[in-house]
Every structure is written in structure tokens, then in C-alpha cells.
Amino acid sequence: MAEDIPTMYEWVGGAKTLERLTEEFYRRVRKDELLAPLFQYMTDDHPQHVATWLGEVFGGPATYTEELGGFRRMLKSHRGRAIQPEQRQRWVTLMLEAADEVGLPSDSEFRSAFVAYIEWGSRRAMANSQPDAQPSRRETVPVWGWGESPPGKA
Numbered sequence: 001m002a003e004d005i006p007t008m009y010e011w012v013g014g015a016k017t018l019e020r021l022t023e024e025f026y027r028r029v030r031k032d033e034l035l036a037p038l039f040q041y042m043t044d045d046h047p048q049h050v051a052t053w054l055g056e057v058f059g060g061p062a063t064y065t066e067e068l069g070g071f072r073r074m075l076k077s078h079r080g081r082a083i084q085p086e087q088r089q090r091w092v093t094l095m096l097e098a099a100d101e102v103g104l105p106s107d108s109e110f111r112s113a114f115v116a117y118i119e120w121g122s123r124r125a126m127a128n129s130q131p132d133a134q135p136s137r138r139e140t141v142p143v144w145g146w147g148e149s150p151p152g153k154a
């Protein structure tokens, strides 16, 4: 039954795990020649903010919406940055490396849903960052689910 299936937020281990993920991810970003220039002005609380965003996306508390400016703030953060395909690709690579490094659950169900969101989200971020981007129709933080492979089905 759907109500017995934990959220991805619960499955991953909650806010603390996502904070470890983004700390490790931005540690890599800061050393990366393709990404460091894009992030040179990020604030010290940026990794924490992205962890809060991911928590909300994966079915945890709606803290990014309630306290950090919600979907519109995220959209504004990417606007006009003209993210290039090779930068998006590197962003995804470093995120998946960080996921392994901090020991995110490695089961097929979790990882396929996680990668799906990372692919979708990074492509949306790149599209919305282009100078000629169409205004987003979405207003709210997306909530991601398990898709075709919820736990306990295999």
C-alpha cells in the first residue's frame, strides 16, 4: 500500500544525511575547474540551503518553501547564469560521487529515483538559466517519488 512506503527523505536518513551530501558535493565543486567560477560568490549557508531544498523535494518538511523563499528563490538563483551542458554534466557527476562518498543508500530503487531527480532538476536548472529562457509555469517546489520502482517490489 502506498501509505506503507517511506518517503525518499526518510529512506535517505533525513536532513542530516542530506547536509553531509551537500557539504561533500560543494567541497568538490570548489575544487572543480568547470564549476568553481560559477559558485565563487556562494554564501557559507548555500550547501545547507540546497540540503533543505532536497529534503523538501524528497518528501520531507516544506522548510525551503516556508523559510527560504521557496521555488521562486531557487529559480532566481539560476536565472541568467547561462549554465553550459558540460557544467551541468560535471554537476551531476560530482553529485553522484558525493552520494557514494557519504554512503547514500545504494539500493537500486533509491538510486534510480535519486538519479532521475538529479537529471531532471539539473536540466531544468540549465534551461531556466539561459538568457532566452521562457518564464517557468511551475510555482512550487516539486515533490519527487519512487516512480516505477518503489521499495519492496523487486
Ligand code: HEM
Pocket (backbone or CB within 6 Å): 038, 039, 040, 041, 042, 043, 045, 046, 049, 050, 053, 068, 073, 074, 077, 078, 081, 083, 087, 088, 091, 092, 117, 118, 119, 120, 121, 122, 123, 125, 126
Ligand atoms: C537538481 C539540480 C539542482 C538543484 C536541486 C539546485 C538547487 C539550487 C538551489 C536550491 C539554489 C539556491 C540556494 C539558496 O537558497 O541559497 C541554487 C543556486 C545555484 N545553483 Fe543550483 N541546483 C541544481 C542544479 C544546478 C546546476 C546544474 C548548476 C550549474 C552547473 C547550478 C548552479 C547554481 C548556482 C551558480 C547557484 C547560485 C549560487 C550562489 O548563490 O552564488 N545549479 N541551486
